Amino acid sequence: MLFFNNKGGVGKTTVVVNLADALAIERNARVLIVDLDSQANATFAAGVVKSLDDTRDELRNCNVSNLLLGGRGGFAFFLQESFQSNSVRGVRKNTSYSFSNSVDIIPSHIQLTTLEDNLAESYSRGGLSNVLRKKLAEISNKYEYVLIDTPPSLNVYAKIALFTADYLIIPCDLSIFAETGLKNVKEFVDRINDDKRKYNFPPLVVLGILPTKIPPIYNYVNHSLPKIKERITRRYGLPILKTIIYQRPDLNKCTAHYRGYPQFPEPKSIFAYNRDPMNSPKWRGK
Numbered sequence: 041m042l043f044f045n046n047k048g049g050v051g052k053t054t055v056v057v058n059l060a061d062a063l064a065i066e067r068n069a070r071v072l073i074v075d076l077d078s079q080a081n082a083t084f085a086a087g088v089v090k091s092l093d094d095t096r097d098e099l100r101n102c103n104v105s106n107l108l109l110g111g112r113g114g115f116a117f118f119l120q121e122s123f124q125s126n127s128v129r130g131v132r133k134n135t136s137y138s139f140s141n142s143v144d145i146i147p148s149h150i151q152l153t154t155l156e157d158n159l160a161e162s163y164s165r166g167g168l169s170n171v172l173r174k175k176l177a178e179i180s181n182k183y184e185y186v187l188i189d190t191p192p193s194l195n196v197y198a199k200i201a202l203f204t205a206d207y208l209i210i211p212c213d214l215s216i217f218a219e220t221g222l223k224n225v226k227e228f229v230d231r232i233n234d235d236k237r238k239y240n241f242p243p244l245v246v247l248g249i250l251p252t253k254i255p256p257i258y259n260y261v262n263h264s265l266p267k268i269k270e271r272i273t274r275r276y277g278l279p280i281l282k283t284i285i286y287q288r289p290d291l292n293k294c295t296a297h298y299r300g301y302p303q304f305p306e307p308k309s310i311f312a313y314n315r316d317p318m319n320s321p322k323w324r325g326k
């Protein structure tokens with residue numbers, strides 16, 4: 041399942057990491073997060089970054105790029121060590137932010153930015169679209185859910201993600217800026233589905249827009265929001281999910297929790313905080 045919107049900051053990563061833990065806890069599921077964003081925010085939020093010191097950076101040569109490049113001779117010089125760890129089993133990490141112990145992650149790393157041009161070239165020649173799909177198929181019996189976090193753009197990593205996933209959820213804060221990006225998302229999905237058809241793969245199914253960071257203001261939620269939803273459905277022809285992710289300080293805190301000095305990332309999932317969304321925000325204007 042893929043979480044994508046080419047608008048940045050709408051809460052994609054926050055939803056991915058917290059939903060992963062919710063599925064593990066509430067459904068007793070084994071969940072794999074795939075971080076395909078070179079910002080590596082999900083990797084941080086999942087608590088697998090153990091040091092901010094470059095010399096002790098374990099993920100530098102053991103991240104999602106190994107899966108994309110591994111075994112591809114032409115790129116060997118970028119990642120000499122990639123051949124030791126070019127399988128999902130080789131690069132996945134168990135997370136420490138989760139309360140369940142059943143959430144693993146294929147981490148990202150900022151070095152993905154330096155690989156982007158070369159990967160884009162390979163993708164355009166048709167050599168990359170299927171790589172991650174194949175790698176994940178090898179461990180399909182190990183996880184009930186695979187959640188993919190994406191960058192806020194249609195770069196090569198987003199294209200690979202769109203090609204790999206079966207289902208798409210579009211986190212969107214429903215602001216006018218985020219709304220205008222929905223047209224692009226729809227076009228991207230149509231384009232990817234044309235490509236998927238050529239390979240006889242099932243199309244990416246859009247499950248819907250997930251309203252995120254919605255202000256807990258009574259009048260907004262009960263009067264404005266239904267009208268905004270109606271307009272978006274009419275204008276973009278995309279379904280909107282019933283679930284609402286409210287703007288909650290706890291969601292902001294849990295993904296960016298640091299401890300001690302020098303700062304050490306120690307994020308926790310929302311389960312470490314008040315899990316009831318109706319109690320947590322201060323509802324205004326009721």
Ligand SMILES: Nc1ncnc2c1ncn2[C@@H]1O[C@H](COP(=O)(O)OP(=O)(O)OP(=O)(O)O)[C@@H](O)[C@H]1O
Nearest residue numbers: 048049050051052053054192253286287288291292
């Ligand atoms: N429901 C929420 N309530 C309050 N803060 C939130 C909520 N969701 C996300 N945030 C905060 O908003 C910021 C952006 O969230 P997040 O990183 O999840 O967005 P994103 O869409 O993944 O961003 P990017 O496009 O850069 O990858 C973060 O500081 C996060 O803590």
Ligand SMILES: [Mg+2]
Nearest residue numbers: 052053077081
């Ligand atoms: Mg993100």
